[in-house]
Amino acid sequence: MECQSALQGQRKKGEEVKTAWRPPGALTDSSVSWWCPQKCQSWQGELGRMTALLGAKSPLRRVAIFGGTHGNELSGVLLVKHWEEDGAEVQRTGLQVKPFIANPRAVQKGSRYIDCDLNRVFDPAHLGEEMPENSPYEVVRAQEIHRLFGPKGGKDAYDVILDLHNTTANMGCTLILETSKNDLLIQMFHYIKSCLAPRPCFVYLIDRPSLKYATTRSVAKHPVGVEVGPQPQGVLRADILDQMRRIVGHALDFIQYFNEGREFPACSLEVYRVMEKVDYPRKENGEIAAVIHPSLQDQDWKPLNPGDPVFLTLDGKTIPFDGDSTVYPVFVNEAAYYEKGEAFATTLKVTLTARSLNSSSP
Amino acid sequence: MSSTPSRGHQLDRVAVTGGTHGNELSGVYLVKHWLQNPSELQRGTFAATPFLANPKATKRCIRYLSQDLNRSFTRTFLTSKETQDGPYEVRQAQEINQLFGPKGSADAFDFIFDLHNTVSNMVACLILDSEENVFTMHMCHYIQKHTQGPCPIYLYGLPGQENYSLQSVAKNGLGLELGPQPHGVLRADVLSHMRALVACGLDFIDLFNQGTSFPAFDIVAYKIIEPMDFPQSPSGELLGFVHPQLQDKDFFPLKPGDPIFQLFSGEEIFYEGDATIYPAFINEAAYYEKGVAFYKMKKCTFSIPPLEAPEASAP
Ligand SMILES: [Zn+2]
Numbered sequence: 001m002e003c004q005s006a007l008q009g010q011r012k013k014g015e016e017v018k019t020a021w022r023p024p025g026a027l028t029d030s031s032v033s034w035w036c037p038q039k040c041q042s043w044q045g046e047l048g049r050m051t052a053l054l055g056a057k058s059p060l061r062r063v064a065i066f067g068g069t070h071g072n073e074l075s076g077v078l079l080v081k082h083w084e085e086d087g088a089e090v091q092r093t094g095l096q097v098k099p100f101i102a103n104p105r106a107v108q109k110g111s112r113y114i115d116c117d118l119n120r121v122f123d124p125a126h127l128g129e130e131m132p133e134n135s136p137y138e139v140v141r142a143q144e145i146h147r148l149f150g151p152k153g154g155k156d157a158y159d160v161i162l163d164l165h166n167t168t169a170n171m172g173c174t175l176i177l178e179t180s181k182n183d184l185l186i187q188m189f190h191y192i193k194s195c196l197a198p199r200p201c202f203v204y205l206i207d208r209p210s211l212k213y214a215t216t217r218s219v220a221k222h223p224v225g226v227e228v229g230p231q232p233q234g235v236l237r238a239d240i241l242d243q244m245r246r247i248v249g250h251a252l253d254f255i256q257y258f259n260e261g262r263e264f265p266a267c268s269l270e271v272y273r274v275m276e277k278v279d280y281p282r283k284e285n286g287e288i289a290a291v292i293h294p295s296l297q298d299q300d301w302k303p304l305n306p307g308d309p310v311f312l313t314l315d316g317k318t319i320p321f322d323g324d325s326t327v328y329p330v331f332v333n334e335a336a337y338y339e340k341g342e343a344f345a346t347t348l349k350v351t352l353t354a355r356s357l358n359s360s361s362p
Numbered sequence: 363m364s365s366t367p368s369r370g371h372q373l374d375r376v377a378v379t380g381g382t383h384g385n386e387l388s389g390v391y392l393v394k395h396w397l398q399n400p401s402e403l404q405r406g407t408f409a410a411t412p413f414l415a416n417p418k419a420t421k422r423c424i425r426y427l428s429q430d431l432n433r434s435f436t437r438t439f440l441t442s443k444e445t446q447d448g449p450y451e452v453r454q455a456q457e458i459n460q461l462f463g464p465k466g467s468a469d470a471f472d473f474i475f476d477l478h479n480t481v482s483n484m485v486a487c488l489i490l491d492s493e494e495n496v497f498t499m500h501m502c503h504y505i506q507k508h509t510q511g512p513c514p515i516y517l518y519g520l521p522g523q524e525n526y527s528l529q530s531v532a533k534n535g536l537g538l539e540l541g542p543q544p545h546g547v548l549r550a551d552v553l554s555h556m557r558a559l560v561a562c563g564l565d566f567i568d569l570f571n572q573g574t575s576f577p578a579f580d581i582v583a584y585k586i587i588e589p590m591d592f593p594q595s596p597s598g599e600l601l602g603f604v605h606p607q608l609q610d611k612d613f614f615p616l617k618p619g620d621p622i623f624q625l626f627s628g629e630e631i632f633y634e635g636d637a638t639i640y641p642a643f644i645n646e647a648a649y650y651e652k653g654v655a656f657y658k659m660k661k662c663t664f665s666i667p668p669l670e671a672p673e674a675s676a677p
Contacts, residue, residue, distance in 0.1 A: 078626070081599065086627070110651070168544040168547050230544070231544075232481040232647050233545060233546065233647065234481075234545065234647035236604075236645070237645065238605060238606040239606055287394070288548075291391070291548045291553060292548075292549075292550060293550060297551070312550050314391075314392075333547055333548070333549070335547045
């Protein structure tokens with residue numbers, strides 16, 4: 001396999017690393033010590049500590065795989081359920097891997113969420129507060145996840161969370177990166193891309209503060225979003241499942257190789273950095289007044305130039321793209337974003353670089 | 363809008379319903395458009411009435427609130443007395459029956475087009491109860507000849523089963539089932555295809571009303587046999603999924619021994635019937651709750667008798 005050849009000639013020295021490392025604590029659902037001790041009052045301070053951790057090269061021991069953050073995105077739901085029954089496929093030497101259904105009630109109901117989007121509530125306002133009796137289900141659940149896998153920004157947080165999603169957009173295999181400064185994830189994504197080649201795998205960077213959302217996976221030190229499509233909500237397609245399964249496998253392999261002390265030389269990674277969200281034209285009553293133009297439909301990641309058609313009305317009127325430079329659209333016609341006022345998001349291509357990496361560095 | 367006895371065989375009262383399932387957006391969007399601009403539904407001999415069938419489900423963009431509206435047009439539901447506290451879709455079915463029925467009566471509408479989407483690769487599927495419905499079979503034949511792309515005919519009636527669908531309220535009806543389109547999504551290509559099919563169906567009614575007779579023909583249609591369930595654990599958890607070789611192969615022949623499912627363990631499951639069948643609604647999202655992976659269909663050829671022009675047709 002390509003991923004193996006990419007690693008040939010790299011050094012292995014991991015044995016002593018494994019024994020030198022001490023786990024921060026055992027995972028127990030009732031463990032109160034997982035709760036952020038400062039009650040997250042100094043969130044900025046926590047963020048600062050987290051940023052410091054990103055450059056660290058200590059081994060990654062605790063990994064969670066989240067499915068069902070959105071209950072109707074079935075690839076992750078059913079893979080995680082399968083791995084809860086039979087985890088052999090996701091076990092790696094020296095790694096504790098925890099498959100986890102993030103929003104079980106939404107999974108049960110087959111809906112994206114019960115009260116609000118779980119993937120948008122991992123911010124200080126929702127995580128740090130005492131819960132009133134009638135809190136939205138997802139806020140209660142977010143605090144639970146924060147306790148189990150965080151605390152967000154804390155040194156006891158999980159090392160990596162792989163958060164599995166589907167989209168109805170034609171985005172193929174997509175990895176979502178939350179910051180451009182994380183050498184480890186840039187190396188991981190570079191590795192996954194090389195493993196999947198020649199099948200394309202795109203990296204979506206959501207580091208703009210105004211467009212960044214407080215994701216479920218953000219409780220981990222290294223949050224990884226996996227987004228595979230197109231797949232309708234509430235449906236499981238074999239081809240999409242297979243692609244997601246491969247991505248998870250390559251991600252876990254990378255972590256294992258990293259822990260074993262393999263060196264990953266400095267690399268560069270092409271990413272698509274989010275610029276802005278574009279809403280549908282709307283009628284006065286808020287209903288959409290046009291649909292995605294056929295020439296834009298399914299064209300995620302392809303260049304969209306000023307003046308190119310983007311919407312089509314039922315009267316046959318074409319609405320062109322009014323940007324002033326070429327962009328790369330993503331999440332084109334995602335079902336879940338109609339209510340969020342997003343027909344697609346625009347991105348620009350950027351190249352990120354990562355320093356060489358191995359876990360034995362001091 | 364009222365039908366006069368002298369033009370009894372013409373079709374004057376025609377409805378086009380969308381949003382029977384609130385997350386199947388092509389019909390929702392078209393009907394909302396036609397409610398504002400009905401001119402597209404007008405023909406020389408009649409004007410069709412657009413109607414949003416399940417407004418509450420449409421508003422929430424879900425298939426239904428309490429129960430599937432398109433299974434709610436049975437005698438039991440239509441005559442149920444507990445209307446105020448009863449399930450929303452039962453009340454809605456009774457209201458539709460008031461507006462476009464009463465079902466089975468002389469006062470019922472002449473024709474209902476009911477607009478649906480599927481996530482399955484059914485292209486432009488034409489759905490009706492039975493091949494014995496000569497008028498609608500002629501319409502299907504006309505649509506197949508006058509629109510682009512395949513329009514397989516799907517006959518959903520089972521012997522001895524009461525017709526439960528919305529379109530059964532009218533004297534004749536046709537369901538348009540277009541896909542693949544994810545629920546909650548509007549695709550321009552599917553939308554324009556559905557629009558063309560409705561226009562073609564209305565043209566056919568107009569031609570008939572104007573005094574056109576249509577000759578006999580033979581036609582292929584697919585008749586339902588039974589559903590095929592997903593592999594499930596005793597507690598109802600999915601153990602596998604539609605095999606990649608079967609996915610998207612709606613209306614293609616499926617032979618005994620062909621793979622139909624893949625389990626999470628990697629094991630394959632093969633079709634064990636003793637005859638070739640033609641699967642439809644493969645991996646439709648809405649049928650997961652019923653545990654149905656696809657419907658087994660048999661391919662039939664029917665000889666349809668001629669359709670005589672209506673009496674007292676306009677000069
Ligand atoms: Zn999602």
